[in-house]
Amino acid sequence: MKLIEALKILEDMKRRKGGARTCFLATGINPLHLNTFLAAELSLLFTDQRIEIRNGLYGDFLGTLDRLAKTDADCGIVLIEWSDLNPRLGIRSAAAWTPSAFTDILSTVRARALQIQQTIEETCPRLPLVLCLPTLPLPPISFVPGWQASSFELDLRAIVQSVSAQVSQCAQVRVVSSQRIDLVSPLRERFDVESELLTGFPYRLPHASALAALLAYLTRQPAPKKGLITDLDDTLWRGILGEDGIEGISWDLDHHSQMHAFYQRLLGTLATEGVLIGVASKNEPSLVEEAFRRKDLALSPAAIFPVQVGWGPKSQSVTRILQTWNVGPDSVVFVDDSPLELAEVKASHPDVECIQFPTKDSAAVYDLALRLRDLFGKSAILEEDSIRIESIRRSHAGTAVGDAANAAPTDFLAQIEAEVSFNFSKAPLDPRALDLVNKTNQFNLNGKRYTEAAWHNYFLNPASFLLLASYRDKYGPLGKIAVLAGYREGEKLIVNTWVMSCRAFSRRIEYKCLEELFAKFDVAEIELDYLKTDRNGPLREFLSEILGAAPWPSCTISRKALESRPRTLREAQKVTNE
Amino acid sequence: MSEMETRLAKCFLAVFPELATDEISQASSTSVPGWDSLAVVTLMAVVKEEFGISIEVEDLVRFDSFKGILNYLQEAEEG
Numbered sequence: 309m310k311l312i313e314a315l316k317i318l319e320d321m322k323r324r325k326g327g328a329r330t331c332f333l334a335t336g337i338n339p340l341h342l343n344t345f346l347a348a349e350l351s352l353l354f355t356d357q358r359i360e361i362r363n364g365l366y367g368d369f370l371g372t373l374d375r376l377a378k379t380d381a382d383c384g385i386v387l388i389e390w391s392d393l394n395p396r397l398g399i400r401s402a403a404a405w406t407p408s409a410f411t412d413i414l415s416t417v418r419a420r421a422l423q424i425q426q427t428i429e430e431t432c433p434r435l436p437l438v439l440c441l442p443t444l445p446l447p448p449i450s451f452v453p454g455w456q457a458s459s460f461e462l463d464l465r466a467i468v469q470s471v472s473a474q475v476s477q478c479a480q481v482r483v484v485s486s487q488r489i490d491l492v493s494p495l496r497e498r499f500d501v502e503s504e505l506l507t508g509f510p511y512r513l514p515h516a517s518a519l520a521a522l523l524a525y526l527t528r529q530p531a532p533k534k535g536l537i538t539d540l541d542d543t544l545w546r547g548i549l550g551e552d553g554i555e556g557i558s559w560d561l562d563h564h565s566q567m568h569a570f571y572q573r574l575l576g577t578l579a580t581e582g583v584l585i586g587v588a589s590k591n592e593p594s595l596v597e598e599a600f601r602r603k604d605l606a607l608s609p610a611a612i613f614p615v616q617v618g619w620g621p622k623s624q625s626v627t628r629i630l631q632t633w634n635v636g637p638d639s640v641v642f643v644d645d646s647p648l649e650l651a652e653v654k655a656s657h658p659d660v661e662c663i664q665f666p667t668k669d670s671a672a673v674y675d676l677a678l679r680l681r682d683l684f685g686k687s688a689i690l691e692e693d694s695i696r697i698e699s700i701r702r703s704h705a706g707t708a709v710g711d712a713a714n715a716a717p718t719d720f721l722a723q724i725e726a727e728v729s730f731n732f733s734k735a736p737l738d739p740r741a742l743d744l745v746n747k748t749n750q751f752n753l754n755g756k757r758y759t760e761a762a763w764h765n766y767f768l769n770p771a772s773f774l775l776l777a778s779y780r781d782k783y784g785p786l787g788k789i790a791v792l793a794g795y796r797e798g799e800k801l802i803v804n805t806w807v808m809s810c811r812a813f814s815r816r817i818e819y820k821c822l823e824e825l826f827a828k829f830d831v832a833e834i835e836l837d838y839l840k841t842d843r844n845g846p847l848r849e850f851l852s853e854i855l856g857a858a859p860w861p862s863c864t865i866s867r868k869a870l871e872s873r874p875r876t877l878r879e880a881q882k883v884t885n886e
Numbered sequence: 887m888s889e890m891e892t893r894l895a896k897c898f899l900a901v902f903p904e905l906a907t908d909e910i911s912q913a914s915s916t917s918v919p920g921w922d923s924l925a926v927v928t929l930m931a932v933v934k935e936e937f938g939i940s941i942e943v944e945d946l947v948r949f950d951s952f953k954g955i956l957n958y959l960q961e962a963e964e965g
Binding site for chain 1: 896897900901903924927928931932934935936940943
């Protein structure tokens with residue numbers, strides 16, 4: 309982004325009607341144009357809000373850290389440059405660089421790094437933070453030639469790496485990838501000496517722009533895609549199964565097809581992270597089954613479900629896979645080597661991200677892997693991620709939970725030994741709760757999403773509650789599948805948030821949630837902060853059943869109304885409290 | 887308006903969005919509210935970016951009006 313474009317974006321942003329979103333950028337440099345780029349990048353991510361960037365005083369890095377610790381901003385960014393750790397590591401200081409000063413410099417850097425770490429650790433529980441380590445080159449301070457890493461430089465880098473490794477383990481802290489900065493902004497094109505001397509702003513504009521984009525992305529990571537549908541021939545493996553035969557397809561160095569093994573390995577990794585992997589292939593099903601029995605596959609067939617193999621249009625296979633996964637097309641990536649197939653799928657599913665597999669271009673396959681990592685990347689892997697594919701597979705197996713549940717709900721649920729457990733703990737907040745709230749559409753009370761800071765602040769109210777429901781049956785666990793959040797107001801409970809994973813439908817868990825709230829808080833009624841959305845039909849149907857009419861904003865369910873439901877619909881599961 | 891003037895006017899509009907189009911060619915540090923040191927630094931950065939030139943610190947005094955900057959750019963182009 310050019311500075312002139314950023315300024316134009318900010319000018320347009322002034323006309324927005326939404327509230328302000330505040331970001332505190334803590335740095336010792338003069339943030340000048342970085343502020344402009346950052347505000348512009350954030351305004352592209354938060355499209356209905358006005359962005360406000362706050363800073364501390366120029367040159368007062370420690371004072372700025374103090375202000376960060378007390379800020380009421382929505383998010384914080386700690387951007388460190390070498391001169392923030394010790395002024396002698398910048399060019400504005402005239403202090404000596406003698407080798408005898410190295411020990412003192414390292415000692416100061418160590419102390420300041422510790423202060424940074426402590427501030428971040430103390431602040432991050434209430435404020436999501438982004439940390440960026442020095443991006444500018446070190447000045448030629450050491451006595452060794454530039455092509456040799458001095459022990460002084462290595463010690464310096466070890467200190468800041470240690471801080472970032474420590475704070476990266478905190479739930480609300482994200483550290484900017486140095487590798488990604490190196491990719492998008494070459495080192496020798498970052499430092500603007502003139503500007504540093506004139507204004508204290510040390511970045512060339514392209515570097516400031518690239519850095520701002522990364523910082524903004526870490527402030528609001530895009531929702532990761534949920535599923536990947538892959539083609540087989542010349543994609544998952546090299547060769548055409550129907551022509552080359554089982555032994556003719558390859559994914560190894562000997563056949564110059566190693567990048568297919570690389571791709572398989574990536575898919576296997578994604579599967580372990582909870583990404584759904586499916587196959588859409590025009591092939592003979594029996595041949596594919598046989599190919600999947602090859603022992604040298606780098607991707608376990610167990611990680612793939614479903615496998616749609618046939619001779620019909622691939623768009624139909626994609627439709628069936630989306631139905632099986634029960635996810636929206638905008639959450640899915642389709643990879644195929646054929647532009648024709650990609651176009652055919654795109655025509656039927658415009659929201660599916662279609663990517664061509666560059667079969668014979670190894671470097672392009674490597675780039676594809678980087679792109680897929682970005683599309684599916686997430687900050688943490690949750691317990692639910694590891695069981696997602698297995699639970700979908702089970703629900704579509706011979707003992708199909710979905711069908712059976714619809715046919716004979718109570719009997720069926722009793723047979724499968726369903727068990728719901730409830731957890732009301734608010735400290736620490738389980739990250740799965742916000743994860744569910746921000747990605748669930750169908751069983752969602754009002755479609756409202758929360759930032760990490762807003763979610764955390766919500767529970768600072770002592771009258772607030774958080775209910776996280778987990779489910780398991782004899783086929784295995786579904787994990788944490790429902791979230792309710794609200795607060796008590798006299799004899800009434802107000803529920804502002806209620807979401808439930810679509811994997812948990814048809815198990816009467818929603819009834820159990822309400823019963824649990826009445827039992828736990830001993831209230832006469834529950835008011836629901838309901839709003840109709842384009843996608844919350846399943847929740848609307850459920851409420852209509854209880855209320856006897858379509859739900860309305862602030863509709864109320866009384867204990868009496870719930871208890872008057874037939875008992876067969878309410879006692880299908882065993883309930884435990886954690 | 888020459889191409890150079892049009893491009894410079896675009897820079898001015900980015901930094902001083904309140905300016906009316908017909909005011910730009912007469913804009914100066916005395917006539918434009920908000921023409922402060924921050925605006926000058928921003929204007930300088932935008933002009934450098936737009937025209938791909940480097941600007942010496944000593945020449946910043948010429949960044950006091952549209953005409954002053956235009957003259958500076960014309961001289962820079964003529965070498």
